[in-house]
Amino acid sequence: MAESGNKMNEAWKDYLLGEARAAGKNAYAPYSGYHVGAAVVTEEGEIVTGCNVENASYGLTNCAERTAIFKAVSGGAKKIRAIAIAGPEGGSPAYPCGACRQVIAEFAESADMPIYISTGADSCEVYTLAELLPKGFVL
Numbered sequence: 511m512a513e514s515g516n517k518m519n520e521a522w523k524d525y526l527l528g529e530a531r532a533a534g535k536n537a538y539a540p541y542s543g544y545h546v547g548a549a550v551v552t553e554e555g556e557i558v559t560g561c562n563v564e565n566a567s568y569g570l571t572n573c574a575e576r577t578a579i580f581k582a583v584s585g586g587a588k589k590i591r592a593i594a595i596a597g598p599e600g601g602s603p604a605y606p607c608g609a610c611r612q613v614i615a616e617f618a619e620s621a622d623m624p625i626y627i628s629t630g631a632d633s634c635e636v637y638t639l640a641e642l643l644p645k646g647f648v649l
Contacts, residue, residue: 533559
């Protein structure tokens, strides 16, 4: 699927959201029951997915966004071009938490990188990183 600069076309965005929804089915969420999936696009154009992994010690839980990004980085990626996040069907949108927003900022290709958040089977909200984390910590 083609992309133009940092702006993805509709088919690519829909595909990425589909990958995020599919990844959410693998979530380990025995405590909240809230399954979240994420899909990132690396600078090489590879799609890497992740899901939330809960733990009885809640602070050790890992969000889907961080799982996907950490998988991408451990596979050699240094930057991501976009991320899609999908919560459970019929549930509220899965907006990234503060920790995830900062991790996204660490590896984002640019401040105008698109973040797609599923709001239903056929719809999503689109934000830039700068909109979701206007004054993030940077070195």
